[in-house]
Amino acid sequence: MSPAPTPPSKEELPPPALQNRRWIPRLVWAVPIAAAAIGISLLIRNWENAGPQITISFLSGEGVQVGKTLVKYRDVAVGRVSAVVLSADHETVVVSASLSKEAASLLKADTQFWIVRPRIGVNSVSGLSTLLSGVYIGMKTGAATGRERQFVGLENPPALSHGPRGRELQLHAARAGSLAIGAPLYFRQFQVGRVIDESLLGDGSTRVTVFVDAPYDGFVKPVTRFWNASGIDVKLGADGLNVQTESLAAVLAGGLAFDDGPTEVLPTAVGMPGDFTLYKNETEAMAPPDGDPHYVRMRFSQALRGLDVGAPVEFVGVNIGSVVAVDLGYERQNRSFPVIVTAKLYPRRMGQAYEALAAQGKTESVDTLAEFVGTLVDRGLRAQPRSASLLTGKLYIALDFLPASPRAAFDSSIRPLELPTANGTFQELEAGVGRLVKKLNDLPLEQIVVDLHTDLTDFHETMSELHGRVLPSAVDTLTALHTTLDSVDRTLDVESPLQRSLAETLSESRTTLQAVRELADYLDRHPDALLRGRRPQKMPARPAALSSEAKP
Amino acid sequence: MTPLRQSLELGLVLCRTCGLAVSRASLEVDRRCPRCKSRIEHRTPFSTETTLAFLIAGIALYIPANLLPVMHTSGLLGGQDSTILGGILEFWRSGDWDIALLIFTASVAVPFTKFIAIGLLLLTVRKNSRWQQRQRTTLYRIVEFIGYWSMLDVIVVALTSALMQFQMLGTAEARAGIAFFCVVVVVTMLSALSFDPRLIWDRRA
Numbered sequence: 001m002s003p004a005p006t007p008p009s010k011e012e013l014p015p016p017a018l019q020n021r022r023w024i025p026r027l028v029w030a031v032p033i034a035a036a037a038i039g040i041s042l043l044i045r046n047w048e049n050a051g052p053q054i055t056i057s058f059l060s061g062e063g064v065q066v067g068k069t070l071v072k073y074r075d076v077a078v079g080r081v082s083a084v085v086l087s088a089d090h091e092t093v094v095v096s097a098s099l100s101k102e103a104a105s106l107l108k109a110d111t112q113f114w115i116v117r118p119r120i121g122v123n124s125v126s127g128l129s130t131l132l133s134g135v136y137i138g139m140k141t142g143a144a145t146g147r148e149r150q151f152v153g154l155e156n157p158p159a160l161s162h163g164p165r166g167r168e169l170q171l172h173a174a175r176a177g178s179l180a181i182g183a184p185l186y187f188r189q190f191q192v193g194r195v196i197d198e199s200l201l202g203d204g205s206t207r208v209t210v211f212v213d214a215p216y217d218g219f220v221k222p223v224t225r226f227w228n229a230s231g232i233d234v235k236l237g238a239d240g241l242n243v244q245t246e247s248l249a250a251v252l253a254g255g256l257a258f259d260d261g262p263t264e265v266l267p268t269a270v271g272m273p274g275d276f277t278l279y280k281n282e283t284e285a286m287a288p289p290d291g292d293p294h295y296v297r298m299r300f301s302q303a304l305r306g307l308d309v310g311a312p313v314e315f316v317g318v319n320i321g322s323v324v325a326v327d328l329g330y331e332r333q334n335r336s337f338p339v340i341v342t343a344k345l346y347p348r349r350m351g352q353a354y355e356a357l358a359a360q361g362k363t364e365s366v367d368t369l370a371e372f373v374g375t376l377v378d379r380g381l382r383a384q385p386r387s388a389s390l391l392t393g394k395l396y397i398a399l400d401f402l403p404a405s406p407r408a409a410f411d412s413s414i415r416p417l418e419l420p421t422a423n424g425t426f427q428e429l430e431a432g433v434g435r436l437v438k439k440l441n442d443l444p445l446e447q448i449v450v451d452l453h454t455d456l457t458d459f460h461e462t463m464s465e466l467h468g469r470v471l472p473s474a475v476d477t478l479t480a481l482h483t484t485l486d487s488v489d490r491t492l493d494v495e496s497p498l499q500r501s502l503a504e505t506l507s508e509s510r511t512t513l514q515a516v517r518e519l520a521d522y523l524d525r526h527p528d529a530l531l532r533g534r535r536p537q538k539m540p541a542r543p544a545a546l547s548s549e550a551k552p
Numbered sequence: 553m554t555p556l557r558q559s560l561e562l563g564l565v566l567c568r569t570c571g572l573a574v575s576r577a578s579l580e581v582d583r584r585c586p587r588c589k590s591r592i593e594h595r596t597p598f599s600t601e602t603t604l605a606f607l608i609a610g611i612a613l614y615i616p617a618n619l620l621p622v623m624h625t626s627g628l629l630g631g632q633d634s635t636i637l638g639g640i641l642e643f644w645r646s647g648d649w650d651i652a653l654l655i656f657t658a659s660v661a662v663p664f665t666k667f668i669a670i671g672l673l674l675l676t677v678r679k680n681s682r683w684q685q686r687q688r689t690t691l692y693r694i695v696e697f698i699g700y701w702s703m704l705d706v707i708v709v710a711l712t713s714a715l716m717q718f719q720m721l722g723t724a725e726a727r728a729g730i731a732f733f734c735v736v737v738v739v740t741m742l743s744a745l746s747f748d749p750r751l752i753w754d755r756r757a
Contacts (some may be wrong), residue, residue: 028601028746031739033606042620234729 019229051079051099056137057115058153061093063117063135071097071113072137078103081137082301095153097137107149110142114154122425166193167217169226171208171256172201173278177228179254185210186229186412192216195256206217208278210256225261226278227285230254261286292371293321293344295416298383298397299329300339302423307385307395313343315399321345323397343397343415370412374421377410382422395424558753565594566750582712599748600674606743607670613736614663620729623709625722635729636660636705658704659733666702666740669695670747677751685752692749702737707729 008518049051061084063069079099087094099107116138116185118131130136140158185193192218197209214222234244245251256278277287313321325342347354347369354372373381380403388394399419491498523529559566564573567585572584574592585592601677621633634642636659643652669691709730716724 027603030597032605032612033610035609035739037736039616042616046619 049101051101052104052107052149053082053096053098053102054107054149054151056095056097056153057087058095058115059092060154060520061095062138063130063132064093064095064115069095069134069136071099071103071137071139072116073103073106073141078106078139095137103511103514106139106141107147109144109146109148109152110147112140112142112154112158113151114138114157116157121540136544146452155245163215167212167214167220168196168209169212169274171210171222171226171278172275173206173208173228175206176511177230177254177280179208179230179256181227185212185253186255187216187219189260192219208256219262220258223261224258224276225285226256226258226276227282228254228278228280228283229257236512242545257282259286274506293346294366295324295342295344296339296373296419298343298419298421300341300383300421300423301336302339302384303383304339304341304385304395306387306393306395308339310443311388311394313345313397313399314437315350316401318349318351320349320399341397345369364441366415366417367412370417373417374412377408377420381406382408382418384422385424387424460462488503559750560594565592567592568596568748595750595754596746596748599746599751600677602746603743604674606673606739606746609669610663610739611667613732614667614716615737617729617732617736620710620732621727622705622711622729622733624725624727625716626724632725639648642723649734655705655708658701662698663704664735665698665742666744670740670743673747673752677754680754681698687751692752695744699737699741701732702740703725706734706737731755 058064064081064084066081066084069081070077071081079097079285081095081097085094085095085096086092114137116130116136118128137153138157167489179195179198180200183195184191185195193210193212195208199207201207210226229245230251232243232251234241234243247285251300258276258283307323307326309323309326312319313323313325321344323341323343325340327340327342329340330336331337350372354369380401381399382402382405383398384398384402385395386398388396402422406424410420411418490496493499522534526535529535559573563574563632565579566573567588567590569590570585570588572585572587572745577592578586579592583591618636621635622639624633626632636655640652640656640660643655659721673692673695676683709726713724713726716722
């Protein structure tokens with residue numbers, strides 16, 4: 001290296017004239033400071049915007065792509081899949097996704113995720129856009145308060161993905177019928193909601209979850225009854241044929257309907273609010289509450305062909321229950337085979353009489369019913385099989401008062417209650433017909449036929465005689481009559497002499513009669529002429545006679 | 553090696569614009585270059601400070617320029633944000649290694665070279681080092697030269713977003729990252745400009 005050069009002398013140094021401009025270079029430092037500030041602010045913003053990381057487990061990761069598949073809420077992207085791995089037990093696919101910060105508040109304990117794929121159902125086609133864009137993960141926030149970062153994804157999208165306003169209701173039924181998810185719910189023929197879930201409960205009954213859109217959810221009250229509106233309701237009533245259906249879609253895909261039930265009594269089957277009973281049809285739904293059924297047994301000593309399980313039991317024409325079993329019994333002492341019919345009765349349907357009895361401080365128990373039935377049996381209540389239709393031969397059980405029937409023993413302590421029975425009306429009819437046939441049998445038919453034959457032979461002889469003798473003379477008589485009539489006709493002819501002389505005679509007699517009347521007139525005015533004779537000078541013209549008559 | 557004579561010893565000051573050597577005595581009268589009339593300083597005042605300030609600003613802005621997306625492309629199959637490095641990787645993976653290399657050179661290699669080069673120059677000047685003075689001067693010339701090419705990325709994005717406007721089929725839009733990148737390029741160029749290469753040769757006590 002070269003030796004250090006001699007520093008320039010003090011006089012040669014430039015004058016420190018730039019000292020007063022030092023603030024300008026200082027200003028340069030604002031540039032890195034600003035740059036750093038921007039960088040830091042970006043970092044802070046980025047850090048603030050960093051949303052939560054979540055994991056969702058699915059059974060299949062079909063179509064999910066790292067870095068591409070989006071998480072969407074109401075069709076707006078709120079996150080992106082960051083990793084797809086198999087779970088430790090290799091049973092599920094764990095999808096990790098980073099969500100935006102705004103989406104953090106959507107992550108509740110019951111937030112639902114599902115993979116949106118193209119789906120074609122009975123009443124809807126959805127997710128078609130994913131055919132081109134690839135699948136995405138749908139998201140539906142929940143109502144729970146807890147926060148969650150690990151979710152189990154749904155395999156099927158929920159029926160309501162966008163959480164419309166409304167109300168969710170649970171309907172309970174023994175069987176749901178042919179209901180599909182998405183099947184419509186009607187209120188007076190307006191669609192106001194749909195079925196969003198169906199599940200089989202542990203006890204074998206079904207629970208149907210329906211969603212009623214706002215503002216129609218206000219129509220759902222504690223008294224509301226739900227029923228299955230699938231199919232067509234055809235009724236042949238006194239007013240003609242009545243076909244009723246909610247809609248064609250309901251016929252095809254099934255549907256539900258609801259309306260206000262009878263308002264005077266609250267339905268008993270409501271558990272928690274939002275739980276309703278699903279009835280089989282509108283008639284059943286709208287029936288007043290039946291209360292608990294009571295079982296009765298009836299012992300018939302006659303064959304009951306045509307009595308089916310489910311046949312109605314009617315009390316004075318009102319349906320109060322149905323047959324639940326028809327069994328063959330055996331009575332040892334008289335070796336007979338009675339038919340034992342078990343029926344369930346809804347005593348509340350018997351109406352005011354029963355209610356009055358039940359209200360007398362007694363609980364609605366089988367004892368009440370036994371006591372009630374006991375009093376009725378004393379008045380002649382009997383169970384009687386009757387023909388519901390002559391065409392089909394179906395039977396029903398009628399509980400009716402037959403005062404003429406023999407007195408029956410009724411033990412109100414037997415359970416189930418045993419109702420005294422009477423033979424059916426159709427049997428009486430049969431007996432009557434039998435008697436009639438017997439009478440017909442007893443008629444002396446052969447004798448009648450022989451007598452009738454004899455009579456007919458006599459009649460035939462009479463007729464042939466009539467034909468041989470009477471008829472020819474009758475013909476002669478008729479010919480003579482004809483001749484007579486002919487001559488009469490000629491006699492009466494206008495040109496006949498008789499006719500002419502008759503006319504002359506009549507003309508003369510008219511002249512005569514006129515003379516007689518003149519005479520009578522004259523005599524009337526001059527009665528003295530009978531004595532004195534006619535006075536020819538005082539014979540005026542007829543009008544003058546009339547005027548002279550007016551003078552006196 | 554014969555010791556180089558410094559301009560100060562010769563009583564001369566060089567005009568940085570036209571390269572005229574002016575005697576210091578004449579500058580006492582007029583501080584302008586007699587030939588090109590530009591202002592003449594013996595050494596650019598606060599050169600290292602300004603260079604350092606712009607360098608730090610450039611480095612600071614280079615981080616968001618790389619982290620933020622520079623372009624958003626959207627087509628029938630959805631949209632996508634791409635960063636510079638992401639774009640390079642994508643080109644590399646799809647087999648366009650030449651384009652990938654070009655973009656890498658323009659947007660990663662060149663800025664880094666500039667940062668390192670200017671940083672090295674500043675450090676050596678600060679330390680009053682006499683190491684490789686000629687090469688360091690060449691390095692400075694290179695840095696000045698390659699500065700223009702850093703704008704390649706900005707131009708690519710500007711062209712793509714201007715040309716690719718097919719509505720439904722596909723659109724490309726510039727994103728914030730490219731603005732940062734542009735500022736980085738400008739700031740590093742300012743940094744290089746404000747460096748006075750004569751300092752490399754100064755021997756101070």
